[in-house]
Amino acid sequence: MAEFSLSELETIIAQRAQSGDPDSWTVKLFAKGMDKAAQKLGEEAVETVIAAIKGDKKALVSESADLIYHWLVVLGIAGVPLDDVLRELESRTGRSGVAEKASRSKG
Numbered sequence: 001m002a003e004f005s006l007s008e009l010e011t012i013i014a015q016r017a018q019s020g021d022p023d024s025w026t027v028k029l030f031a032k033g034m035d036k037a038a039q040k041l042g043e044e045a046v047e048t049v050i051a052a053i054k055g056d057k058k059a060l061v062s063e064s065a066d067l068i069y070h071w072l073v074v075l076g077i078a079g080v081p082l083d084d085v086l087r088e089l090e091s092r093t094g095r096s097g098v099a100e101k102a103s104r105s106k107g
């Protein structure tokens with residue numbers, strides 16, 4: 001199991017977005033805004049689909065990583081926390097108490 005989480009990547013992206021580092025791809029995407037970031041997300045999704053259809057497992061891993069990174073950038077630009085998506089997924093599992101817990105934590 002990899003010792004890395006989407007939550008950690010979300011934190012890295014938020015920190016890099018604030019860094020102002022001219023060499024940072026994250027900074028560039030945040031500066032270009034949602035249209036460009038969403039376009040990149042779409043491109044990475046298509047590249048992931050192509051890798052899957054070709055049965056190219058190595059490319060599927062790499063393109064999936066690109067896809068998830070760009071998805072988190074889009075969430076960041078939109079101001080949507082990863083946790084909101086995880087809560088939505090959790091609520092779909094039908095686990096009892098999940099919806100109640102989510103609504104309580106949202107205040």
Ligand SMILES: N=c1c2ncn([C@@H]3O[C@H](COP(=O)(O)OP(=O)(O)OP(=O)(O)O)[C@@H](O)[C@H]3O)c2ncn1[C@@H]1O[C@H](COP(=O)(O)O)[C@@H](O)[C@H]1O
Pocket residue numbers: 012013016023024025026027065066069070
């Ligand atoms: N996970 C990623 C990640 N995945 C993909 N990419 C970048 O996404 C960019 C776009 O991918 P493409 O394949 O489309 O590359 P490209 O063809 O050069 O791009 P275009 O010319 O089409 O615009 C590349 O520059 C990749 O480096 C990423 N950039 C950053 N991260 C993570 O974000 C952190 C901060 O990165 P910086 O913001 O660059 O410091 C890194 O340490 C990583 O953890």
